[in-house]
């Protein structure tokens with residue numbers, strides 16, 4: 001069964017991931033079509049169907065931005081990398097292109113594994129001017145060192161990958177992550193005007209202020225060795 005893409009803002013669609021796969025967000029902008037995260041390899045057909053229902057083919061996606069280097073967000077990159085530019089923060093790009101599978105957890109399952117490519121190595125405050133939409137990269141290390149959030153100027157929405165979830169639930173702090181970095185990253189996000197947060201899994205954050213401050217509370221508990229609310233992602 002195919003989940004229908006959900007129009008969440010003008011020109012922005014939520015393409016829900018199945019199982020442990022991340023959600024994908026499609027931005028149909030004036031100049032280009034951008035996909036945020038490609039999701040799990042085994043969800044690719046599902047993703048393709050969702051794109052088709054919007055009248056798009058895989059090759060109509062111009063840019064794929066990975067929010068970080070984990071397999072459930074990069075797994076379908078290989079279906080896009082011949083026709084689209086793939087972008088990720090340089091700390092994520094290093095791990096993906098050097099095939100650091102211990103960290104990315106990536107396995108294509110193919111005997112002849114296709115090397116993943118990252119065409120655009122992003123920095124904090126890199127910007128995509130798409131005409132109708134402007135996407136700013138905010139480097140938000142914590143969950144991993146290469147995690148980014150993407151801020152859209154006009155709508156003031158944030159695509160948060162595994163950095164912020166509804167209710168401030170924490171994802172686990174992965175091998176290259178840091179709880180201290182996480183708290184700093186969330187604090188920097190708090191300085192922004194944010195209307196809504198679209199995370200890589202679960203529900204949309206409709207109370208960003210509340211969710212961000214709860215995320216900091218949860219992370220501080222982790223620092224102090226107390227058990228915090230933690231998602232198994």
Ligand SMILES: [Zn+2]
Pocket residue numbers: 068070143162171233
């Ligand atoms: Zn992750």
